Amino acid sequence: MKPFSYERAASPAEAVEAAVARPGARFIAGGTNLLDLMKLGIEAPQHLIDVNRLWLDTIEPTAEGGLRIGALVRNADLAADRRVRRDYAVLARALVSGASGQLRNKATTAGNLMQRTRCPYFYNTDMPCNKRRPGSGCAAIGGLTHNLAVLGVSDACIATHPSDMCVALRALDASVETVGVGGRTRSIPIADFHRLPGDRPDIETALEPGELITAVTLPAPLGGVQLYRKVRERASYAFANVTVALVAREGQMVRLAFGGLAAKPWRVEVAEGGADPDLAADLALAGATPTEDNAYKLPLARRTLKATLAQATEVRS
């Protein structure tokens, strides 16, 4: 871990200002992903801006009937919030299927959005990786790809996005609120927040330099039965092979997103609205480019969707 200087920001504006002023600066909140990557030399910020004391840790109702979740709300607190449990169950369920109790106590909403891939070749600094060193190549392609992406991949990168929370946010049409240089605020639809790798897999989000996430906004509740099914190779504390976030009403798939399949939460809007999970899977998984190692993810995603929809129907009845 390279040496870095450290400061505690007192306001979002101050944090943004510091980030712009200091080359190689990074925000740190929970630190559960960033510090791990720093120890391995994957991230090497020269300056850390501790944003934990910015008072962005409340969950407030919005005028539109939704919720505004502060960037620093911890994953455990978000899952435990009464309104989230009642109105956004898919989000609560996604949150608690990720990581461990200890990590969820520390990890923040914004940090979860910024989580980087667990691709084992990204994690090994002896291997070329276009995310770590743009243009160096991708060691994962042609390697062991059991848990790498089958959709939205490029010749430069086949990493998967590791977050569960983001899959639920994508299904719920959340938006990400930020403050940037000069105090400029904007709201980024979650669909546009994470990027597919293309030829620049190192650019993972729509954030601009110095831009700070201040909140995540959820639209008014969708109702329906909300489920999050995570398939993994041990019962807990493991990254997903495939996940399904589903909001169903009267047997219809109102919202549907997949995790574990791509570099971002995978949602194909035209696959939604029907009651036939096979048709939905055909539409959602079209264009997949699996390897021999990860081809299992396609039938697994289809079967998991069917099972989740069946479960939603049982819950209703």
Next chain:
Amino acid sequence: MIGQGVIGQAISRTDGPIKVTGRAAYSAERQDAGPTLHGYILGAGIGKGRVARIDIAAAEAAPGVRLVWTHENAPEQGPAEGIEGDMMDRTRPELASDRINYYGMPIAFVVAESFEEARAAAGLITVEYEVEAGAFALDGFGPNLNWRRPSQAGDIDKAMREGPVTVEQTYSTPYHFSQPMELHACIADWRDGHLHLYLTAQMVNQLTTGLGKTLRLDPSAISIDSAYVGGGFGSKIVLHCEAVLASLATMALGQPVKLMLTRRQIFTLVGHRPASISRVRLAATPDGRLTALGHDALIQVRTDDAWDEGVSSVGKALYASPNRLTRQAHQALDVQPGEPVRGPGELPGLMVLESAMDELAEKLGIDPVELRLRNDTQIDPDKRLPLSGRRLADCLREGAEQFGWCDRPTIPASRRDGRWLVGYGVASSMRGHYQTSAEVLVRIEPDGLVIVRSDMTDIGTGTHTIVAQVVAEALGVPMSQIKVELAHTKHPKGNGAGGSWGAANTTVAADRACAALRQRIAAVAGTSYNDIFAEVRRHFPDGLEERGRTLDNKDDPNYQTHAQYTYGASFAEVGVDIDTGEVRLRRMLGVFAAGRILNAKTARSQLIGGMIWGVSAALQEAGALDPRHGHWVNGDFAEYLIPTHADIPAIDAIMLEDFDDKANHLGVKGIGELGAGGTGGSVANAVYNATGVRVRDFPITLAKLLPGLPGR
């Protein structure tokens, strides 16, 4: 707890209170040497080749750095030795040449004033490699194999041709890693010409030979203290780089040096269980008598370090068959040397053989428990000696009864519980009983304390407790007046913890020391005294001590006349998600016959722990080696999956009342490996019973089950 009947009781660990309060100091936590410098290893980033150029200037100039070594400036050490001779006695020179033999092999070592500074400085070293093509994939059985360890009877090829019912299948088992929770660590302190090591090790005196030759020190100038060890499972038996590098550094700098490997480094700098490919051949008569039992195994090794995982060996003596052939061949790959990992040989071997037995039972239409009972034997088919303590049948029968085996679904994939397909499986366990020469000292102090000294380690095995129990019984003194001092080279030499031999070695030797003490006292005080301490005070005012010894197997007449093993049977019930193929253990029972049990509580814990290793071998654990670059792709706890709480339901282990008088006079054998033995096989067979899908490439993951799963 006084006197008779202490042995066997379910006494809580004597070191429990200091462990649950965080007061037990493991190696890296020892304060004996005072403040330390901190080391950090830079490992090779390629699988095979050489260091063409290495630049340490920036690292040397970094804050807090005290030394940076590479092959160009590291101290001279004893040269690497060939694979002949005992693996425990070999040198382990580090940074000795520009050669890179495996990914992660140390190519530089930094010592700095803090851990943070050492790690950062290691990151400043730049390296250019000359990469060579390496061999990183196990190919399968080729022609012209050099077969080793053959054990043969009759004509297996003929028996297979004649059948009438045969099974011939190929199975593969992956790399496994011990990965104890305590990181491999060493504090080395060179002080007044003596090297003091606080090292996480399963054996201490054994390490001084190889370490002494490496450091060019007389072994008597080396002390190793491993007072508390956070698990070993085989990975802390041989000498590793942390001991060598920390020692060299403290000798060069004259200050104590601490070196803790990182979790990721333990996947490269400590050995693994080699991967294997097995071909199993079984033939039987229609009524289930084996006529052929064959197990050919191809084992991954290194050319210069042939740790030979005995995958095929379990077939030698598990079942009787007139025609039998077990043997193994090697394929050398460019990965780090293999090492013992819990259940060496039998964990993968039994998982494979007991899967094949399940396949045979199905072909025959015979209950899998019954098939095993029909092929029981009282004569070791390999050694042709009577088996002592052969109670496999008792374990199977008792287990079947207690588990409710009669309720097993007889047709695969026939039972549902909601979304779960439910299945039962059984497998046998077996583990050789070994004893080696060991010495233990027992001293009675006149002031009312008994001190036991042995270099045996307690790696979570409960050694402190069981030794105190045996001595309490032998001398008739309360446990509270016995102090057990272990795990230091200054104590009498035993054979450490490993191979399931520690308990028998240490307690038998301790008991003999106590017998000698009783004789000494009886000679002056008769045998009808009430207070042993009063007699010692009267007749031996300076205290009294004796040493007890055990014989090595090769010197033990019983070992020449009887083949000695421990036995078990495990029964598993699993659920397989009909949609996703996720496998979850629902319940499990193990029944074991392992000689006299010294402590019902700690023994049960160790057996259950071993069984859980079997569960994860069947379902989760697999080191993934990149076939192009030779690095461990899943080298951390997020990717190399070991079970969590949520994976493990209630599990029980029953220990049959047993006493093996051929093993030793206490009737004691080991249990450390036995629980892990066949458990993987019972889980694998339960998965088949649940799904009708037979996966022969371990572990059984959802991706392998999916194609064969029935629809909803």
Next chain:
Amino acid sequence: MTATPRLPVTLSVNGETHVLTLDPRVTLLDALREHLLLTGTKKGCDQGQCGACTVLVNGRRINSCLSLAVMHEGDEISTIEGLGTPEALHPMQAAFVTHDGFQCGYCTPGQILSSLAVIEEIRAGVPSHVTDDLEAPIPLSDQEIRERMSGNLCRCAAYPNIMAAIRDYLGEGA
């Protein structure tokens, strides 16, 4: 050779205040182990993947390996050393001894702190992956406890005994 810059930080651990000057790279875990010599908090992976380093910060359990010490100015940190002593064990510690909820003991401080936090989390209504009804009170079931304890790996695999210890503790009137 320039010196590593250091920052002042005041840590409150088990009710005691410690004034330290630390390299900002020092994790909370290493501050406890290397600087305060509180080695009951264990380093098992240093990557947030095993739970051996679990401590309570302001009453909540976290992995101390994935947090910088300088970020904990003003926090109340509780470690295993603050719970009980060998002579006067906390009831959960006593239950671990009675039920043999450990073998090597290395993951044990983390398991014990987690088990106490898990009970509080269930009572506070924090849902888990196995919580069926997100709005109803959460039962202190084995399934809930196992799921929530899953961030604490034990390679000796003392899991069934740890569960027995927690159940015993709950039965004793926690």
